[in-house]
Each structure stands twice: as structure tokens, then as C-alpha cells.
Amino acid sequence: MVSSIDLSTRLTATKLALKAIREQEDNSAATSSSSSRSSLLGTYGVDTSSSSTNTRLTQLLAQYAQSSSEETASETTEQTSSGDITQAGFMKDLKAMLEDLSKDPAKASQAKAMLDALAAGTLTVSDPSEGAQVLAWDVKSDSKTTSKPATEIATTGWSDFLKDHLKRDGSAYAKTASGAYVDSISGDNAFFGSVGSRYYYLTWPQPKTGTLTV
16 A cells, blocks of 8 residues: 555645646746646656546646645645544544535535435445545444444556546546536446545445436
8 A cells, every 4th residue: 555655745746746837837928838737747747648538637636736725834744544544533524524515506416415325334435545445434323433444446546546437428527417427437426535635536326317428
């Protein structure tokens, strides 16, 4: 498994690349180009090949990196214990994140579906950077469970993991009516987002209905 320090280094590198891009655009807005942007991202280990899949993934990863609320001074601090997906502390933080997400009108339907799956014991949390996956549980209704063993999965970077798991329809990612992504391997609903300062991939069952593309 990759250590939390390695993961922190990867996230920090991506954010530094994005910061460098913004500074470059501020200093030379008239001459900045897509090639210089790709070069900077490539320097920090972000896949920037010309395929539409990689372009979409770069945009998705950049979106989450830019939306992080971490301050620069705290970017290299050690991860808290709640980042361990096998622990009850993480599950408490996960539920709090989903409850906050449910307050956003654009994400409410998706958040409610994940909360229902959490209560039903059908919400799966994957952390490919640590090579771990676990079935989530609601600590409020199951306070006696303090931890659960993780299932080992392939350890890989987020770019490769999302490329393998997010279902596509042409040049777009497939989405359900609730706005969830679709896992190409299981066919389940999928969500990629952060709990605290780390990223996770959540999946839960969906009815066998059609999907929308965006």
C-alpha cells in the first residue's frame, strides 16, 4: 500500500502544478497556451496526453484539487487518523460530508441516495492510492463496530483508476438521473469526492434503468 505521506505528496504536487499554471496565466495571459499548461501538469505527474479521456480526467482531477479548502501552509501536514477507511472515525466524517452535500440543491438527490445506501449497508468506499476497499457502515446505528477489515484492491493513481472505472458514452461520462457517475465494472452508481483532505471513490447499487450523458 502507498503511505499517507506519499498520497499527501501527490495531492500537493497536483495543487502546486495548478498554482503554477494560474501564476503563469496571470503573468502572460496573452501568450499562454494549452501546450505550456500540459507541460506544467506533466512535470507534476498528471497524465496530459491528447485523448479525450485524459483531457476529461485532467479536468476532473483539477476541479477537485482546486476546490480543496486546505490552506497552503497545511498542505503538507500529516493526514489524520480519520483518513483510514476501516475506522469508525472515517465513517463518521463520511456521513457528515454526505449530510452537508445533501444541503446543495444540485447534489441533494445523489447525497440522499448515498445516505440511504450507507444506512442499508450497500455503500462501498474505495481508496486506490492505499489499495483498500471497505463496505461503509452507519456509526450512529452501529456504534459497537469500531473498525472493519478492508478488501485489498490494486494500488494505483487516481488518473488510472478513474479511467478504468468511470463509464463513458462517446466523449462524455455516463451519468444517472440523479447526477451520479456510473462504474463501468459493476454498473453501480459512482461518486468521486473528498472526505476531509483526501479523495475517495464511492459506489452503491442502482435500479436497472437508462443513463444520461453530459
